[in-house]
Amino acid sequence: MRSPINALFGLFSRDLGIDLGTANTLVHVRGRGIVISEPSVVAIDKKTREVLAVGSEAKAMVGKTPANIVAVRPLKDGVIADIDIVEKMLRYFIERVHNGSIYPSRPRVVIGIPSGVTEVEKRAAKDAAIAAGAREAYTIEEPMAAGIGAGLPVNEPTGSMVVDIGGGTTEIAVISLGGIVINHSIRVGGDEIDEAIIQFARHECNLLIGERMAEAAKIVAGSAYPLEEERRVTLRGRDILTGLPKAVEVSSIDLREAIKGPVDEIVELVKLAVEETPPELIADIMEHGITLAGGGALLLGLDKRIAAETQMPVRIADDPLTCVARGTGKVVESLMEYQNALRAGQQMRRAAVTQ
Template sequence: MIRPLSALFGLFSRDLGIDLGTANTLVYVRGKGIVISEPSVVAVDKKTRRALAVGVEAKAMVGKTPETIVAVRPLKDGVIADFDTVEMMLHYFIRKVHVQRFMAPHPRVVIGIPSGVTEVEKRAAKDAALSAGAREAYTIEEPMAAAIGAGLPINEAVGSMIVDIGGGTTEVAIISLGGIVVNYSIRVAGDEIDDAIIQFARRDHNLVIGERTAENAKIAAGSAYPLEEERRVTLRGRDLLTGLPKAVEVSSVEIRDAISGPVNTIIDLIKTCVEETPPELIADIMERGIVLAGGGALLMGLDKRLQAELRMPVYRADDPLTCVARGTGRVAEALHLYQRALAGGQELRRPSR
């Protein structure tokens, strides 16, 4: 009876691709596209250990909760730091997708994970998905998923280069014939850029600001290359000396200098990957260019900076924020086409009852 029951679940379930990101979680539903894009934040009651809010509602609580409630980001540097909280978050998203279905089926789930994680961390991601209600769980490395989502010809005998800059990790990969030829991963990405702005405000202006303020400043005025028209943005927080509210206006030039440390680290990583790439594949990349994906790809001037330093074309993928999610979704829709691309060997399945 196991096989017929599994087939019945397949009729009712919607297979999912999940970009389990440090900053945001995106869910791709087979046949429907991306239906969920929410912050990877869970508000938990300390006494009962129950989730009170997930995603957008939970992020709104960050820094504003009473002592009995804590709003946490359960992923650190792209990997699971709090298994129980990630399970709550995945359960919420899976149930949200199936809320209007006749029954509560168990979908197949493909999860994007950083390429530098250990086998234990891969297993933790699969176990979290199964515990949250998945029927089968697969993992795929994020640069591979981003390349698929960006429409690169990963199964062809040509070199493709993808740079995926997320919240917790930056992934750089050279892909050919369905596999990763050269791969580098570093735990420096959007979060470190935000932190650099926080440190700049404290160091240069005696101003204490929060993560959301730093992120908003990065989006509004952060850049990696001089802008045609420089911008200004106001930072609001607490004066370090008086303890009173304070607002400071800063320029995009100041912010560019403040974030130069993590940005230079990311650029050096990309250069290292290029240096390690076989000559034949470099020839392909010089012709086809480098593709930027992830939220970090939206940093103003990053493509121009890379193009100037590497002397080859650099493109921003269409809708870079959703590349990994779209890639995991396409894999979920056609697992047989991407067996070589899946990470961690065989899938995990729910135990038969």
């Protein structure tokens, strides 16, 4: 039982759960829920390395900055590519959470990270959080955090399969008794789908488009399975031949063919995880279904495609974009309850794939 002093300290410590994603960073504050959801983008002065903007403000600068300013994404494929910039980004978010607090303190932080990262990369995430102002930092693998956030019975002797599709990685895990039994990680996610659309526009339409245009097209008309009503979207960019502005209308059928490569890789990885799952656990998954989380879960028809390929029920988690953040928030609120989940990253896996 916690002492009144410890309980009072915990009340004001504002412990944080952070989904440190390639595309977006979400921050869950103990007792308050998710208070920050911002793009993982930082605008810096190239000469002084001074941070000029973070999050949405920085993302709005992508492709529009003068020569001395660069908008960077300090995480690539779910891995910290620039630890100094990540530290500054985390410091900004932590300070923003505690802005105006009467009792500012160094919070405990639980960070969701891809399951395929190395021990060095895990240490880099912890070090960045400590340097940014945390007094304690823990890491938890994203599919485990997503399962907790989706409300799956991760601590029970029941098999649960989570497919967490983020911006830079797709994580697949079979979870039971607070640990990961089967794990696969592939560095294919929303970013690769966007890039496939960019390449489609370039090669099929002689059109140069940017990341934001590709992402918007994906959201409106991207799909992994035939739709009841196919959609159309207009791609706007620069004509490769003339250099002039150009707009081209494409269908969801066109985009489905364009993104076939990365979607097929994700589906094949799910099938591989199903094949390697022990019979006792596969029976549980057949009963309860596969859970999709992460922004990629919102790709139209992906749940139907996976269901057709695996012959298993598939459901999209409630608010899949925030599953990992909500999971890290639950863990930081009950560290003792999720000790096995925090140790899962240290345990030997039966399978892992990283590309």
